[in-house]
Amino acid sequence: MEIETLLEMLDTGLFASFLSKILLISILIFILTAIYYLIHIGNRHLDPRKRLLFTSDHFKALLLFSLGFTLIFWLYLRRHAILPMLTPFIISAIIAYAFSPVIKWIMKVTKLSRAWAVLVLFLSGIFLFFVLFYTLLPNVAEELRRLGERLPDFSMALYHGFETWYQNTLMGVDFLPEHPQEILEFFNLNLSTITNFLFQTIGNIATQFGSFLSSLVYIVTIPVLTFYFMKDEEKIGDFIKGSVPICLQSWVFPLSRQVDKVLSGFIRGQLLVALFVGVASGISLIILQVEFAILIGIIAGITNVIPYLGPIMGGVPAAVIAFLDSPMKALWVVLAFVVIQQTESSVVSPRIVGQRVGLHPTMIILALLVGGSLWGFVGLLIAVPLAAILKVFIAAAIRWSKHHLPEIF
Structure with a gap:
């Protein structure tokens, strides 16, 4: 029975695929180890001022980064089964x-x-x-x-x-x-x-x-x-x-604090802002006697998390439904949503969210386009915080390169 199972694995290519993954990981570890020892061998024949400073801490950091990237890539390929x-x-x-x-x-x-x-x-x-x-x-x-x-x-x-x-x-x-x-x-x-x-x-x-x-x-x-x-x-x-290894703590801990600052400022702040917009929109529509006021208020609160597009996604259904009843009512609905959005952008958001995300408007729009094309509506919700986190990592990588690359090269 075990022989038949093994033959089935060989026929379907599963065993070959498994061996190829093991081979790739082994090659990666071999290349990193070879680079480490080649640098040390070369340093023996160089003037001390021209030697490449590639210590064991650098090797551990590079190895952990490579293995972590490989693990993340493997999880992405298996996301449908793991998620x-x-x-x-x-x-x-x-x-x-x-x-x-x-x-x-x-x-x-x-x-x-x-x-x-x-x-x-x-x-x-x-x-x-x-x-x-x-x-x-x-x-x-x-x-x-x-x-x-x-x-x-x-x-x-x-x-x-x-x-x-x-x-x-x-x-x-x-x-x-x-x-x-x-x-x-x-x-x-x-x-x-x-x-x-x-x-x-x-x-x-x-x-x-x-x-x-x-x-x-x-x-x-x-x-x-x-x-x-x-x-x-x-x-x-x-x-x-x-x-976290000791050699990485001086880099990981400040980075994690910056990521926490971005996420806490955005997620918790946006939840409060969305609650304000949803409640204010629902109450305004109830006062104006617009149908489906509660439902539209909930939609307005949820979509308000999406920068620039959210207010339009929440306001257009309300204006259309009000227009079918009366053009004047639609005008009042548009005016109410403008007042709510102005209050949110000029009073509520600066006090609650502030400028913690730190992204340029063009970067926000680009993040929304990429997130929406990759993951749909969920992508629109998570695009901005992911882009902000990516900015933190890029800034940290640039700072690290300025301080360490001159030592290596």
């Missing part, structure tokens, strides 16, 4: 990291131990979840149901509204058709495509979210992992610090 297993750990770590200041504040105010502070936070979160579940969630579900029922009516209303507007304002323009039928047919075709895309997207999101919530593994493991990540944050930090 589902790591998802609960990633989500739990993000939640624990985001609420770390809240735990410290509870410990400072109540004088409780860290474990009791985490328990207080968990109980408060469970209470808030049930309050939202019994108050907000039914309204959102009802608005989603009504939106699904009325979406075809919205399509027809937009169709006839465009026809009326074209006849009243653009009729007689030389380079446009005399009758809007051709444009209307094109508009109708694309509107149907957009409508079908919206239905399909909403259905996919609902299906994925439902399957995520219905997964017993996620429901059980994420709260448990989050609790232990929060409770043992200091122990985990000490373990990670102790695992």
Whole structure:
């Protein structure tokens, strides 16, 4: 039986693939070792002032970097199989990291131990979840149901509204058709495509979210992992610090503090800003009596995390729905969103988020384009913090090269 299994591995090429990976790693280690010893052999025949200063610490750092890069690349190639297993750990770590200041504040105010502070936070979160579940969630579900029922009516209303507007304002323009039928047919075709895309997207999101919530593994493991990540944050930090080689500590620790500064300023700040925008948008739409106010407010809060594009993604649906009711109401909605965005950009964000990300607007736009093309909507959410972290690493590499490369070369 074992011989048959081995023959199957040889037939499918699995064994050859395994050997090739082992061979590549062995070649990498051999090349690094050969470079190290060749430098030392060459230094024996050179004047001390011209010798290459490549110590064992440099060799260890280069070896660790190469192995780490190889491991990250291997994980990327196996991401479809590994990501589902790591998802609960990633989500739990993000939640624990985001609420770390809240735990410290509870410990400072109540004088409780860290474990009791985490328990207080968990109980408060469970209470808030049930309050939202019994108050907000039914309204959102009802608005989603009504939106699904009325979406075809919205399509027809937009169709006839465009026809009326074209006849009243653009009729007689030389380079446009005399009758809007051709444009209307094109508009109708694309509107149907957009409508079908919206239905399909909403259905996919609902299906994925439902399957995520219905997964017993996620429901059980994420709260448990989050609790232990929060409770043992200091122990985990000490373990990670102790695992860093001494030769790299002077480089890794300052770099990790800079990354923490960027992430804490962006993630925690954006969560508060998104909460402000979502609540302010929802209340404004309720006052203006716009349909689906709560749903649009939630969308506006979530999309506000995306720089530049977020306010448009949150404001356009509200303006369109209000326009179908009354053009004047749409104008008031646009005015309300402008006031909210101006307040957020000039008052709220500078106080909460500040300029901690430190990216030029062109770099932010480039990061959004790359993130959106690679990972879709999730890519838009994580593009800016990833770009900021990449900037920190590049700046650290430049500083390191200025101080160490002259010693080597």
